[in-house]
Amino acid sequence: MAALRRRVEPLDQSFNMLHHLAILGGLHTVSAGAECGTRRIDMLMTTAIACMARHHNTHYGHCLRGIKDGSIETGHLRCGNNFSVVDVASKREGIMRMAQQGSLTTRRGFLYGGATLAGAIGLPASGASAVEAAWAPNAPPPSVHVGTSSVAASSEVTTKSTRLVGSAINYAYAVKAGSWVFLNGHEAFDFEQGLAREVEGPPGNRLSGRPPLRREADYLLRRMRSILKGFGTDLNNAVRVDQFYTKGAAVSAYHLARFAEFGSYIPPSTSIIMERCFTARTNIHTSMIAVVPDPDHEVDKFTLPGQAISASGYNPAVAASDFVFVAGNMAFRPDGTLDPKAYVSPGRNWGGETAFRRQVHYVITDRLEPSLQAAGSALEHSLKAQAYIRGVENFPDFLEVWSQHFHDIPCAITPVPAKDYGNTESMIEINLVALKSGASRRKLVVATGIPEGATYGPCVRAGEFVFPSGLIAIDVDGRVPGREQADAFDALSLAGQLQGAQLMSYVDAVCKAVGVSAANVVRAQYFLSEIRDFAGIAAAWQDHYGRQPHPFACVQVPGPMPASGAVAIGDFWIYAG
Numbered sequence: 001m002a003a004l005r006r007r008v009e010p011l012d013q014s015f016n017m018l019h020h021l022a023i024l025g026g027l028h029t030v031s032a033g034a035e036c037g038t039r040r041i042d043m044l045m046t047t048a049i050a051c052m053a054r055h056h057n058t059h060y061g062h063c064l065r066g067i068k069d070g071s072i073e074t075g076h077l078r079c080g081n082n083f084s085v086v087d088v089a090s091k092r093e094g095i096m097r098m099a100q101q102g103s104l105t106t107r108r109g110f111l112y113g114g115a116t117l118a119g120a121i122g123l124p125a126s127g128a129s130a131v132e133a134a135w136a137p138n139a140p141p142p143s144v145h146v147g148t149s150s151v152a153a154s155s156e157v158t159t160k161s162t163r164l165v166g167s168a169i170n171y172a173y174a175v176k177a178g179s180w181v182f183l184n185g186h187e188a189f190d191f192e193q194g195l196a197r198e199v200e201g202p203p204g205n206r207l208s209g210r211p212p213l214r215r216e217a218d219y220l221l222r223r224m225r226s227i228l229k230g231f232g233t234d235l236n237n238a239v240r241v242d243q244f245y246t247k248g249a250a251v252s253a254y255h256l257a258r259f260a261e262f263g264s265y266i267p268p269s270t271s272i273i274m275e276r277c278f279t280a281r282t283n284i285h286t287s288m289i290a291v292v293p294d295p296d297h298e299v300d301k302f303t304l305p306g307q308a309i310s311a312s313g314y315n316p317a318v319a320a321s322d323f324v325f326v327a328g329n330m331a332f333r334p335d336g337t338l339d340p341k342a343y344v345s346p347g348r349n350w351g352g353e354t355a356f357r358r359q360v361h362y363v364i365t366d367r368l369e370p371s372l373q374a375a376g377s378a379l380e381h382s383l384k385a386q387a388y389i390r391g392v393e394n395f396p397d398f399l400e401v402w403s404q405h406f407h408d409i410p411c412a413i414t415p416v417p418a419k420d421y422g423n424t425e426s427m428i429e430i431n432l433v434a435l436k437s438g439a440s441r442r443k444l445v446v447a448t449g450i451p452e453g454a455t456y457g458p459c460v461r462a463g464e465f466v467f468p469s470g471l472i473a474i475d476v477d478g479r480v481p482g483r484e485q486a487d488a489f490d491a492l493s494l495a496g497q498l499q500g501a502q503l504m505s506y507v508d509a510v511c512k513a514v515g516v517s518a519a520n521v522v523r524a525q526y527f528l529s530e531i532r533d534f535a536g537i538a539a540a541w542q543d544h545y546g547r548q549p550h551p552f553a554c555v556q557v558p559g560p561m562p563a564s565g566a567v568a569i570g571d572f573w574i575y576a577g
Contacts, residue, residue: 016276022339040218057225095279134278155458157175159171160172161173161177165193169550170548171552173186174231175551179297181228181288182288182523183227183289184551185285186285187220187224188219189282195281198215198219200281212254214255214257215257217250219262220254220284228288231290233291236265236301236532237290239323241267241269241364242431243270244273244555245277246274246275248420267299267324268317268328269326270327270388271422272421274419276554276555278534278553294572298322299319300318301319302376304371315327317372319372322463323383323434323436324372324381324435326375328386331359331366331428332426342355357401359427360387360398363429364405368432371432372432379405382434383411383462383465385412385432386416386431386470387414388430389416389418389421391427395415395444400493406485409480410458411468413456413457413459414569416470416527417527418557419558441462442463443462445460445461446458446459446460446510448511450471451478454474454502456555459510465573466510466577467574471507472563472568473502473503473567474502486565494542495565496534497538497539497540499540500541501543503540503570504518520576521551523571524550524553525553525554525570525573526552526554526571527554527569528557529557529558529568533567571575
């Protein structure tokens with residue numbers, strides 16, 4: 001509660017200040033067509049924004065005096081030794097509309113009604129201003145500028161959702177954002193009714209008919225294909241597919257079904273064995289990204305020179321529009337054997353880098369880089385990666401090796417604990433999203449104000465997509481919410497609720513930094529050390545966003561998490577087109 005008060009009290013003070021400024025400036029009586037009212041709102045916005053950014057050395061009274069004597073210029077405010085340029089012109093219409101509706105006169109309306117003000121995003125005062133900074137290859141991250149952004153749900157985002165198995169969870173199983181379609185967290189059960197007869201088999205005779213794992217895979221892929229067709233696309237326009245399984249036999253059954261449904265083309269694929277899927281009865285968990293084809297969104301397929309498509313049948317890389325999607329890669333040669341550069345004999349106790357570190361180096365230099373080059377890209381154009389790591393104790397080594405290659409390359413990164421892979425000698429699998437060389441979209445580094453300990457890397461934007469790095473629920477003081485009491489109140493799923501709420505606050509920070517609402521989250525991927533904690537995360541989502549559909553995918557990974565008491569790593573895709 002103390003931590004919550006520390007976050008809320010500055011917002012209360014900021015709200016009260018803005019409320020008084022609004023009254024003083026006649027905000028309640030302005031007319032949308034009155035030029036004097038418009039100028040007054042410009043000044044109020046400028047003043048409130050600058051004053052609420054707590055790193056500015058400005059006092060409330062100074063702001064009031066500036067309003068009274070007119071010394072504050074529209075669009076500019078000098079605060080102590082700092083100088084910020086704030087673009088308020090584009091915010092005028094939204095703020096005036098809120099003034100007419102009266103939605104700016106309550107804290108809830110102020111915080112959630114659509115106004116985004118620097119310093120008012122529900123985060124500690126470690127720097128919560130919205131920032132986007134362009135980055136060029138081979139250049140250090142650019143300097144930061146302070147700005148503001150309006151919050152709006154994009155009309156380009158549509159969802160297909162339902163109450164999951166009769167529960168209160170409004171599950172967004174499909175999201176279309178612009179020309180992109182996200183299918184999230186699909187497993188072989190009926191979304192509304194639960195267990196499906198065609199998957200379960202005859203009562204009391206589950207083993208009759210087709211093999212149960214094949215029934216599961218067939219059901220899953222046929223429904224995904226049907227949903228894609230409803231959006232005007234199909235499996236041949238998929239650009240990425242992520243699969244999690246409970247055992248190797250499920251992978252074999254799924255591959256047979258995948259060949260049958262996809263035909264000759266299978267998109268870049270990541271396949272990881274985890275502790276369990278979302279439901280206790282399923283063995284295959286799949287998420288997919290596809291495009292609705294148009295002249296700007298055709299799927300271009302690439303292979304590596306001199307190398308055949310793998311036995312699993314997927315393309316190592318594809319491109320659609322400016323984006324390149326690279327499959328999950330392990331440290332293995334095309335013949336399926338571990339490369340000698342990544343191999344350390346089991347009899348060696350030391351001698352150079354460990355086997356794990358060697359595998360990470362190899363995946364980056366000998367697998368990801370060639371795939372990017374084949375698709376007309378390069379490592380410096382990387383945007384987002386997921387790394388599936390055997391053993392949480394290897395997280396520090398992974399991040400250290402990763403930083404050796406990406407120190408000067410901003411790339412969002414989400415490390416995830418994994419149970420097993422296509423080869424038991426593997427210790428790492430990494431997938432990647434990048435921009436093509438010469439792309440019209442620019443890579444931007446987004447400053448969100450999220451505490452450093454709560455995220456594994458930068459937040460990166462390219463065109464319509466925003467890629468936060470993996471998030472873990474650690475507050476500004478380095479504490480995991482509810483760690484001390486979660487076991488005592490497990491009936492509340494307290495750990496899931498409190499940590500879910502912390503994750504949502506970070507998602508809000510990212511969304512506000514790029515000027516969209518959380519309705520533009522197109523995928524919320526949760527990796528949990530205990531699947532039952534999802535009930536708490538779902539409750540936190542509903543408490544935070546009401547009936548807004550939840551586009552989640554959720555599996556259980558090997559525990560424990562890297563931070564003591566943590567139960568989740570969150571990975572989010574946000575559309576800002």
